[in-house]
Amino acid sequence: MYGKGIKRTGIARIAFLLVFPLLLTGCWNNRDLTEINIVAGLGLDRTEDGKVLLTVQVVEPAAIQSTSSGKGKGGGAQPKPVFIESYEGETVFDAVRGMLSIVDKRLFLSTAQVLILGERLSQDGIEEVLDFFQRNHEIDYSMTVLVAKGVTPKEILEMETDIDSIPAVYIRGSAENTVSRGTVKRILLIDLIKDMGGSGRQPAIGQISKAGEKKVITEGTAVFRDGKLAGWLDLYETRGYLFAIDKVKSAVVNVPADEGKIAMEIIRSKGKVKVAFENGEPSMLTVKVETEANVGGYEGKGALDSPDNLYFLEKTLEEEIKKEISTALEKTQKEYSSDIFGFGAYVHKYHPQYWKNAKKDWNDIFSKLPADIQVDAKIMRTGIVKSPVKKDE
Amino acid sequence: MEKARISSTQLFLLLSGFLFGSTVILAPAQGAKNDAWLAILLGGTGGALLMGIYAAIASLNPSKTLVDILKEKMGKVIGNMFAVLYIWYFIHLASLVFRNFGEFICTVTFPETPMVVVIGLFAVILVYAINSGIEVIGRLSELLVPVIPLVVLIISLSLITVHDFTAFLPILENGMTPVLNAAFSFITFPFGETVAFLMLFPHLNKKEKLKKVVFVSAAVSTLLGIILFFRDIFVLGSDLMARSTFIPHLTSLLIPGLNVEPLVDINLLIGGGVKISVCIYAAAKALSQIAGIGYYRKLTGAISTFCVVLSIWVYENVLEMFNWAEKVWLYYSIPFQIVVPLLLLLLSLRKKSKPSNARTES
Numbered sequence: 021m022y023g024k025g026i027k028r029t030g031i032a033r034i035a036f037l038l039v040f041p042l043l044l045t046g047c048w049n050n051r052d053l054t055e056i057n058i059v060a061g062l063g064l065d066r067t068e069d070g071k072v073l074l075t076v077q078v079v080e081p082a083a084i085q086s087t088s089s090g091k092g093k094g095g096g097a098q099p100k101p102v103f104i105e106s107y108e109g110e111t112v113f114d115a116v117r118g119m120l121s122i123v124d125k126r127l128f129l130s131t132a133q134v135l136i137l138g139e140r141l142s143q144d145g146i147e148e149v150l151d152f153f154q155r156n157h158e159i160d161y162s163m164t165v166l167v168a169k170g171v172t173p174k175e176i177l178e179m180e181t182d183i184d185s186i187p188a189v190y191i192r193g194s195a196e197n198t199v200s201r202g203t204v205k206r207i208l209l210i211d212l213i214k215d216m217g218g219s220g221r222q223p224a225i226g227q228i229s230k231a232g233e234k235k236v237i238t239e240g241t242a243v244f245r246d247g248k249l250a251g252w253l254d255l256y257e258t259r260g261y262l263f264a265i266d267k268v269k270s271a272v273v274n275v276p277a278d279e280g281k282i283a284m285e286i287i288r289s290k291g292k293v294k295v296a297f298e299n300g301e302p303s304m305l306t307v308k309v310e311t312e313a314n315v316g317g318y319e320g321k322g323a324l325d326s327p328d329n330l331y332f333l334e335k336t337l338e339e340e341i342k343k344e345i346s347t348a349l350e351k352t353q354k355e356y357s358s359d360i361f362g363f364g365a366y367v368h369k370y371h372p373q374y375w376k377n378a379k380k381d382w383n384d385i386f387s388k389l390p391a392d393i394q395v396d397a398k399i400m401r402t403g404i405v406k407s408p409v410k411k412d413e
Numbered sequence: 414m415e416k417a418r419i420s421s422t423q424l425f426l427l428l429s430g431f432l433f434g435s436t437v438i439l440a441p442a443q444g445a446k447n448d449a450w451l452a453i454l455l456g457g458t459g460g461a462l463l464m465g466i467y468a469a470i471a472s473l474n475p476s477k478t479l480v481d482i483l484k485e486k487m488g489k490v491i492g493n494m495f496a497v498l499y500i501w502y503f504i505h506l507a508s509l510v511f512r513n514f515g516e517f518i519c520t521v522t523f524p525e526t527p528m529v530v531v532i533g534l535f536a537v538i539l540v541y542a543i544n545s546g547i548e549v550i551g552r553l554s555e556l557l558v559p560v561i562p563l564v565v566l567i568i569s570l571s572l573i574t575v576h577d578f579t580a581f582l583p584i585l586e587n588g589m590t591p592v593l594n595a596a597f598s599f600i601t602f603p604f605g606e607t608v609a610f611l612m613l614f615p616h617l618n619k620k621e622k623l624k625k626v627v628f629v630s631a632a633v634s635t636l637l638g639i640i641l642f643f644r645d646i647f648v649l650g651s652d653l654m655a656r657s658t659f660i661p662h663l664t665s666l667l668i669p670g671l672n673v674e675p676l677v678d679i680n681l682l683i684g685g686g687v688k689i690s691v692c693i694y695a696a697a698k699a700l701s702q703i704a705g706i707g708y709y710r711k712l713t714g715a716i717s718t719f720c721v722v723l724s725i726w727v728y729e730n731v732l733e734m735f736n737w738a739e740k741v742w743l744y745y746s747i748p749f750q751i752v753v754p755l756l757l758l759l760l761s762l763r764k765k766s767k768p769s770n771a772r773t774e775s
Contacts (some may be wrong), residue, residue: 039537157521161666210667217652372583 053081056128060102061188062163063173064149065138067108072149073138074115075106075174076127077188101185104178112152129158133192135165135209136173136228142242142249146223147216154213161210164195166228167242169252181234195226195238202262202271202286203255205241216247220364220375220382224261227252245358245383253348260344261352263395264307264361266291272316273344275336280320284337284399288312293361295389297371302378305363305391307345313337314401318408325407330399338395345393357387419613421622423551425630426558428610430687432603432634433561435513437680438659439738441602442642445595447581447651450642452595457635459596460604461628466754467607468627471614473761479611479695480702486760493703495753500699502749503609504720507692509738511536511724514685516731521662522678532721535686540717543690543697544710547616550690557683562637564676568661569644571668576647599638601743604631605750606688612695658731693717 063075083101105123109115116127135153137146153159168176177187184190198204204226207215215223227240241253241261253261262268268289274281289311296304315324315333323329352358364382368375378385419427445452474482479499484492514535515528523531542550585592607627617623645664646654657663665674694709697716701709728734 036541039534157524162669214650214653217650217656219650219652369579369582372586375583376586 051126051128055125057123057125059127059129059132060186061134061136061177061191062129062132063106063136063138063168063177064112064141065173066141066144070144071108071110072112072115072141073106073108073174074112074119075104075177076119077102077104077177077186078123078127079131079186100180102187104174106174112149113156116152129156130160132160132163133188134195135163136176136191137165137167137225138173139168139170139249142167142244145247146244146249147247150209150213150216153209159209161213162208164192165207165209165212165225166191166195166238167225167249169227169229169240169242171230176228176230176236179230179234179236181236183235191228191236191238194236195228198226198238199269200271202259202268203240204238205258205262205267218379220359220366220368220379221362222246222358222360222383224253224360241360243352243356243358243360245356250356250358251351253351256344257348257351260341260346260348261360262291263289263309263311263341264291264293264345264349264393268311273313273337273340275333275340277318277320278322280318282315282320282333283317284313284333285316286311286313287400293363293366295363295367295371296392297374300374302367302371302374302385302389305349305361305386305389307349307361307391307393309341309345309393309395310398311337311341311395312398312400315399315403320408323407323410324402330402334397334399337397337399341395341397342393345395346391349391349393353387353389353391357383359383359386363389417547417616418618419547419551419616421617421619421626423555424613424617424623425626426554427551427613427687427691428607428627428630429633430554430558430561430684431607431610431691432630433558433637433680433684434603434688435510435681435685436603436634436638437561437641437661437677437684438513438517439602439735440642440645440660441738442595442599442638443655443660444598444739445592446587446655447583447646448585448587448592449595449646450581450639451585452592452599453635453638453642455592455596456599456604457631457638459600460635461631463600463604463750463754464607464627464631465624466758467611468614468624470754470757470761471611472620472623473758475620476615478615478698478702479608480699482611482757482761486757486764496699496703499608499749499753500696500703502746503692503696503699504716504723505727506606506609507689507696507717508720508724508727509734509742510685510688510692511720512727512734513738514681515724516734517659517662517681518678520658520731521674529721529725532724535682535689536717536721539686539690539693540713542686543694543713543717547613547694550687550694554687558687561680561683564680565637565641565644568665568668568673568676569640571671571673572644572648572664575667575669577650578647580646580650581643598739598743601746601750602738603634603688605746608750608754609692609695611754612698613691689720693720 057078059076060079061077065073067073079102105119107115107119107122109118119127179187181187181190195204195206198206205224207225212223215221223244225242226238227242228236228238231237239255241258243250243253259271268286271286273284273286275284291309294306295302296306352360359382363386442449442452442456480496483495487495511532515532518531519526519528542553614623645660648664648667654660662674662677665677693713693716697709697712700712
């Protein structure tokens, strides 16, 4: 009896040990770095006959190394660090897989840094094509989404730049540094997906366009209405919009001074949008911004030696920010009638009964409401010096 | 009858792991959308009461398993019939958890691996754990279950910067009905499923602590459920939350610059593992008692294999699984989780109040 027990556990042990080699194989669909095409950037557009045109920018890791070590030698036929391919498909996924007929290795999408949407696609509607990007398990939800203005995504991805060896990384970096300028709406895929959910905020996506042969520029915002491109905001309107929705981290706002301008550096800002109600009906859109700034450059005549100077500057700064917000708000109301500020989300949260009926027509209701914009600016410090150099009168 | 003993801490951790189990991916109170936290709170209260009933049954019938109690209170024939039904219920439950696990892994982690491989390998490990005895499962839970709240904490804290703290508003947008429905389904899944623990309660070394253990674990898992809900809705918003297949997984994808999604897999492995082992253990133990086989370990292999097969066969696709978990499971569970236990409680109380009768009867 005992011996039999030992025999049985012995067999069990061997069987158990035999299971382990299975684990050594790793993932079922394991692929080495050399067996995949590392995608850095994605571009999506529609062709004239309604197909999806997918463009990928694929990194060649080996080439990147050789370019960095080969620097200084000058000239010579160096391999390009990236290659760009496009493919037309009926659907996005169709294009992703179809691409395999022109490239050698499978596309690995998790590393994609940017997704650039074309203008035509945006006018047609982006909701449908973005479904793949929510559903696929390989997609990184935190990639930056941009809309190309006046240029196709393919042209942007094809651009060769000197700034970074991988253009997609350069584009992403440029969009990311909006934290210190506030002139482009940087939106991540996940935020876009959340905004498309119809919770009372229309999506708005950062704008990218070409600034030359080897440069792009990320300034401005594409305004969407029900998933379709409605229009654009320029960089100052974008900043006003970002002030209102509390997305300005830092920025430089110029205010007029005697014979010149003063550059105010925004160091902290808080924005809040609300809707005032009267008798169960919305009566007023309110935007409240509280901001702190430093004097960053005084390029004009005058002096900064008493608090009163700063109080006066605060007033002019408030006016300036208010102007930016109100042009942005007016444009979205009158021209695009799209509530990108998220007033609807506020109504949904705090006046659910009213929202139930108004949900469908909210963009129209929003367009007709008057707005009350309050900006409270505080200027804290003046930097290393107080007054600018005195000019002789 | 083996003399295995588990401590009250181990039972607490087993219960918590069991309650957390597949709840981590299925989010049973989701039907209430923005008000799911209310449903979780109500469901948790109801669930604690239900678990209190199970604990009362166990303490009125010390050292007796569910099968013993059924046989004693309902007579041998009817008792055995009910016991067989319970065995089916435990097996079914185990295979549903297997399937949840398999679907999850095949959707998010290993999309090209056949599900039977995923489930099968998991089953092999669990059979090993179950055959090692309930004491080993208890000690394992001591080691592993504390990882669950730790993971929840890690993911929640990593996401603190992307929170929108008003996302759960408005409150009661669609009235009370969906909340009550969701609360009820939250009682049956996961709280009512702890009826399987009636096979385990006799192993507790300190009987007087049973009720406390049960209530504390119900409270802890309700709290964990609420924390999870708030984290998910703050991060995802109600629309995306309603659309996503596996909510906590999607949440974990959003941590900037850090890939923590395997942590959710780990949570599911631990919670689901505890749940399946308890169910299979309960089924094997019950079957061995009915059939008069002294040694339940002979049955675990067969039962687990059956569970694996059933788990593959039971649903056609992933949406059928969700539909079943949300709509059918709660009605299917009512007799097992509420009707029979209540009946047993009444019978136990009656016999307790008339001890002389009970003695003459037996």
